[in-house]
Structure formats: structure tokens, C-alpha cells
């Protein structure tokens with residue numbers, strides 16, 4: 001059975017449901033605010049309510065793995081269950097696990113998260129290239145083999161990211177980068193673009209570019225539209241970026257962008273109808 005490539009599936013989801021991605025970040029304080037227990041049962045109920053609010057209203061959700069991992073095996077079982085229910089409801093799932101390791105270990109992470117036969121299988125995974133872009137090779141191969149996607153951390157939304165991401169690129173990275181090659185992030189972004197080639201609509205190897213930091217791309221001569229990577233843009237809402245700033249910041253790359261909102265949506269809970277209203281107003285704000 002051939003799977004439609006992730007870039008194509010994501011482009012269709014954006015066309016149908018717009019640019020909003022809802023983040024499932026069940027902070028312990030949020031479970032309490034929702035009147036739920038701070039355990040796996042609370043986590044399960046949280047996920048069911050968010051999925052009910054999202055199904056048929058957004059195209060993509062992004063569970064943040066750390067909030068499940070902290071409940072041990074029971075939490076990870078809830079993650080697998082929530083992911084599988086989301087897929088059944090027609091949602092694309094980005095697993096936000098930010099994996100990154102030496103190549104041989106990266107291959108095992110890629111199998112765990114991208115092989116559809118495995119319990120945590122997601123449509124796309126967030127990965128860190130800061131052990132060197134080449135260390136992601138096995139994950140890129142797995143993504144291509146399984147028709148899955150990756151979102152490679154480029155310019156992250158947190159202010160501390162700049163000390164690494166905007167440092168001068170070393171010899172190897174700079175030599176292989178054709179644009180924005182002066183910085184580490186520019187080199188990473190250029191190498192992701194090279195893997196994508198020239199896709200019709202969106203490639204399978206995406207980037208994470210913070211909604212709060214996107215202006216750094218233009219300031220450092222980085223063209224985000226080369227290779228048409230899908231772009232996951234966290235930072236809308238709780239971290240302060242507005243829809244107007246995001247549209248201006250991404251400019252010509254806007255049709256590649258998926259804007260994540262986690263606390264901005266979830267703080268409307270615990271009622272499903274309030275979550276639905278919050279999803280609708282964020283979608284209208286962004287679209």
C-alpha cells in the first residue's frame with residue numbers, strides 16, 4: 001500500500017481547515033484547572049475533550065510528549081490511545097518529542113515514532129538537528145519510506161535559541177549551504193531545503209520557525225520558501241505573537257505555515273463548547 005506523502009496530506013489539511021494546529025500540552029496545573037485528576041485518567045479525559053473540539057474543525061494536532069511521559073508508562077499508553085483516536089477522527093498528528101541523537105540511535109527513534117506498525121506512530125515528528133544535520137539521515141530516510149514528515153528545529157521560539165542557532169556555521173555546514181549559510185540555523189534550513197528538492201506544494205521535511213522569532217530569518221538572509229518545507233510556527237497566543245505579526249513575518253512563505261497554539265486554546269477549557277469557540281476564533285484570526 002502506498003501512503004500519500006506527508007507534505008501532500010498536510011497541504012490538503014491546510015486547504016480544508018486553515019493554518020491552525022492545536023497543541024495538546026496538558027500541564028499539570030491545567031488538568032487541575034479543568035477539574036481533572038493529575039494522573040493518567042485525567043490525561044485521558046483531557047485528550048478526549050480536546051479531540052472532540054478539534055475533529056472536523058482543524059486539520060492537525062500536536063501532542064507534546066513530555067506531558068505524557070511524566071506520568072510514566074500509563075501516561076505513554078494514554079498518548080498512544082489519544083494519537084490513535086485522533087487519526088481515526090481524520091486529524092493529522094505531529095508528535096512533539098524533539099528527538100535528536102547520533103545517527104545509529106536516531107534510526108531507532110525514527111522507527112519508534114514513524115513506523116505505522118508501532119504504538120506511538122505519528123504523521124510527523126519534531127527533531128533536533130543540533131547534533132549536526134547529517135545525524136538526522138536515518139530519520140529522513142524513515143520519513144521518506146513511510147510517507148511521514150519531520151519538523152526540524154530551525155529558529156526556535158525561545159529567546160535562548162539564538163546563542164546556538166545564530167552562531168557562525170562551521171566549515172561542513174557552510175560548504176553545503178547555498179543560502180543563509182552564515183549561521184547554524186541558515187545551514188540547517190538550506191540542508192532541509194536540499195532534501196525537499198522542488199515539491200509541487202509542500203515537502204516532507206519541515207522546519208520549526210517560531211512565530212516570535214521569524215523576523216530573524218529575513219535579518220540573516222534566510223529564504224524560508226526554498227524547497228517549500230512545511231513550517232510549524234509555535235509562539236502564537238501564550239508566547240505573545242499575534243496573527244498580524246505572523247503573516248507579516250512569514251510573508252511569501254505563509255502558505256507553508258501551520259501555526260501552533262496550545263495554552264491559548266486550552267485555557268478556554270474545560271467545556272468542549274468553550275474549546276470549540278476558542279478554536280473557531282483562533283482559526284478566524286489566522287485565516
Ligand SMILES: O=C(O)c1cc(=O)[nH]c(=O)n1[C@@H]1O[C@H](COP(=O)(O)O)[C@@H](O)[C@H]1O
Nearest residue numbers: 064096126156157208234238239261262263
Ligand atoms: O517544536 C515545538 O513545537 C516548539 C518549538 C519551539 O521553538 N517553541 C515551542 O514553543 N514549541 C512547542 O510549542 C508549544 C507551545 O505551547 P504554547 O506556548 O502553550 O502555545 C509547546 O508544546 C512547545 O514545546
